[in-house]
Amino acid sequence: MAHATLSHSVILSSSRFSRLGYASKFLRNTNPFPVRLTGESFRCCCSSATTDETSPSARRKRVVSGVQPTGSIHLGNYLGAIKNWVALQDTYETLFFIVDLHAITLPYDTKELRKATRDTAALYLACGVDVSKASVFVQSHVRAHVDLMWLLSSSTPIGWLQKMTQFKEKSRKEGGENAAVALLTYPVLMSADILLYQADCVPVGEDQKQHLELARDLAQRVNNIYGGRKWKKLGGRGGSIFKIPEPLIPQAGARVMSLTDGLSKMSKSAPSDQSRINLLDSKDLIADKIKRCKTDSFAGLEFDNAERPECNNLLSVYQIVSGKTKEEVSEECKDMSWGTFKPLLADALIEHLSPIQVRYQEITAETGYLDKVLSEGADRATEIADATVHNLKQAMGFYPRNSAS
Ligand code: ATP
Ligand code: MG
Numbered sequence: 001m002a003h004a005t006l007s008h009s010v011i012l013s014s015s016r017f018s019r020l021g022y023a024s025k026f027l028r029n030t031n032p033f034p035v036r037l038t039g040e041s042f043r044c045c046c047s048s049a050t051t052d053e054t055s056p057s058a059r060r061k062r063v064v065s066g067v068q069p070t071g072s073i074h075l076g077n078y079l080g081a082i083k084n085w086v087a088l089q090d091t092y093e094t095l096f097f098i099v100d101l102h103a104i105t106l107p108y109d110t111k112e113l114r115k116a117t118r119d120t121a122a123l124y125l126a127c128g129v130d131v132s133k134a135s136v137f138v139q140s141h142v143r144a145h146v147d148l149m150w151l152l153s154s155s156t157p158i159g160w161l162q163k164m165t166q167f168k169e170k171s172r173k174e175g176g177e178n179a180a181v182a183l184l185t186y187p188v189l190m191s192a193d194i195l196l197y198q199a200d201c202v203p204v205g206e207d208q209k210q211h212l213e214l215a216r217d218l219a220q221r222v223n224n225i226y227g228g229r230k231w232k233k234l235g236g237r238g239g240s241i242f243k244i245p246e247p248l249i250p251q252a253g254a255r256v257m258s259l260t261d262g263l264s265k266m267s268k269s270a271p272s273d274q275s276r277i278n279l280l281d282s283k284d285l286i287a288d289k290i291k292r293c294k295t296d297s298f299a300g301l302e303f304d305n306a307e308r309p310e311c312n313n314l315l316s317v318y319q320i321v322s323g324k325t326k327e328e329v330s331e332e333c334k335d336m337s338w339g340t341f342k343p344l345l346a347d348a349l350i351e352h353l354s355p356i357q358v359r360y361q362e363i364t365a366e367t368g369y370l371d372k373v374l375s376e377g378a379d380r381a382t383e384i385a386d387a388t389v390h391n392l393k394q395a396m397g398f399y400p401r402n403s404a405s
Contacts, residue, residue, distance in 0.1 A: 061200035063092040063248065066099040066139065066193065069116035070108065071268035072278035073123045075349075076256035079320055080205035086128035088203065088248075094134040095197055095381055096124055101139050101146065101189060105182040106170065106269065119360075121370055123279055126360040137377030139193065144385035148192035149185070151392050155222050156188050165210055191215035195242045196385040203248040206255045207265060212247050219244050222392070231395040241391055256317060259293035262309030280357060283350045290346040301333040301341055318345045321352040 065085060067077050085096055098120045103113060117138055124136055139145050161167060161184050171179035182189075194202055194215050204212050219242035232238030258264045258275040266276045274293075277286055294310050302308065303315050303326060318341075319329045333341055363370060394400070 060091070060093045062095070062197060063088050063201050063203060064095045064097070064194055064197045064199040065203050066097040066102075067120055067124075068099050068103045068268070069113060069120045070103045070106075071116065072276075072280060073120055074256075074266055074268060074276040074278050075317065076205070076266035076276070077268070078127060078279055079256050079317070081203060082124060082127045082129070083320075084203050084248075085124075085134070086130075089130055089133040092201070095137075095199075095377075095384075096129055096134050097137050097139045097142075097193070097377075097381070098124075099139045099193065102186060105180060105186050106174065118364070118370060119280075121374055122360050122363045123356070125363050125370075125373070126356045127279075131373050131377070135377040135380045137374055137381050141374065141378040142196075142381045142385050144196055144382065144389045145189065145192050147389050148196050148385075148392065149189045151389070151396065152188050152192055152195070152218055152222065153185065155225060156185075156191075156218060158184075160214055160217070161185065161187060164214070166207070187211045187214045188218070191218045194245050195219050196388045197381070198243040198384070198388065199245045200243060201248040202245050205265075206249075209247060209249075212245065216244050226392070226395040231391075234394055234397060236391065236394045241395055242388075257309060257313040259289060261294065262311075262313050277349060277353075279353060280360065281353075283354075286349050286353070287343075287346040290342050290349065293342075295338045301336050301338075303330060314341070314345060318348055322348045 063085075065081060067073060067081060073082070085094065088094055098117050100113065100117050103116070121136060121138070125131065129136060164187055167184055167186070171183055174180075174183065190208075190211050191214060194212070195218075202212055202215075223240045223242055227241045228238055231241065256266045258266050258270060259277070260272060260275040264270070264275075268276075270276065274289060277289055281289070293314070295314075296308050296310060298305075298308060298311070301311055301315060303312050305311065315329055315333060318324075318333075319326055322329070324332070336344075
């Protein structure tokens with residue numbers, strides 16, 4: 001019954017959404033990049049093809065993902081996440097959100113949060129996310145994220161959270177016991193983000209694999225504790241409350257490393273801006289950052305030499321932004337010096353990012369456009385998310401608001 005409600009709301013909202021004809025002028029020629037087929041660019045761990053044959057409506061498999069508005073979107077976010085979303089939106093039903101609730105787990109500037117949220121949304125669209133295909137919204141605009149997080153918290157062993165690598169690293173930097181509780185419970189919110197939408201697949205960079213594993217364990221645990229016959233006895237559908245999500249890992253560009261240290265990942269929160277290429281960096285700044293980035297003193301350039309992490313990283317970035325194969329790049333660059341390669345890489349980056357920057361300017365210049373997109377996206381997401389929270393509350397035995405009469 002409840003499952004039918006969920007499927008029903010998906011169908012309803014899909015048709016309502018398509019009736020809006022909501023592809024703005026920005027989105028008609030929005031994607032300048034060749035869309036690679038799923039099997040070519042991703043290691044997809046989902047069990048079958050792209051439709052969920054177990055669903056009565058045989059819906060397309062659903063993918064969810066998001067980026068924190070903690071600073072400027074950089075090349076790692078783009079190559080490791082957003083660029084891949086664009087390739088997914090034709091094949092999967094997609095929901096992409098700006099995870100602003102996650103952005104407050106570390107001390108942050110309240111004056112910056114709004115702007116970073118808006119910029120992040122605009123960059124999703126500028127990078128090719130098409131709102132006639134994908135739902136784009138701000139996480140905090142859908143209340144069910146926090147509701148589900150609290151419900152899941154009661155089934156999450158503290159030990160699971162304490163052993164998360166990101167918690168250990170970030171809490172150490174925050175001075176141990178002074179770190180906010182939210183840093184510890186971050187993976188529960190991330191689990192809620194995924195499980196709310198009954199996601200089949202979640203595109204994640206290597207850094208988020210551990211959190212996705214936790215989301216899977218938590219889904220299984222809650223299904224075992226509250227699902228099945230116990231849920232049925234409480235008037236529910238029975239069976240699983242949550243779908244178990246699978247990771248979707250891009251074959252190339254999964255982990256873009258810092259420009260100043262080839263062993264650390266490129267990150268928004270790294271103190272030095274020199275360590276990353278932000279998508280909105282000017283041409284001159286990109287050229288300057290590449291000119292000054294860390295290299296080595298080996299002769300020639302090569303992939304996959306463990307002693308040359310910077311070299312592998314820069315060649316990988318060049319490979320993706322130039323659209324060439326690894327073999328082509330190996331051949332082209334094997335005898336190059338850094339002095340020859342760096343301008344080549346800078347030009348390829350500038351050429352790749354320029355159209356994104358132009359579209360970003362257009363999108364942010366149109367008054368009200370982005371707010372309308374985000375509002376429609378939140379409406380669509382709320383329909384799906386509320387159905388999941390309804391199911392879990394029913395299975396957990398909560399007294400429903402409307403059954404008093
Ligand atoms: P922060 O430093 O605030 O954690 P971040 O740069 O790690 O920021 P997130 O918002 O945590 O970015 O991650 C958003 C998405 O980008 C995730 O899917 C994550 O896997 C991906 N991502 C982040 N950094 C990289 C990177 N260096 N290479 C590839 N993917 C990345
Ligand atoms: Mg991160």
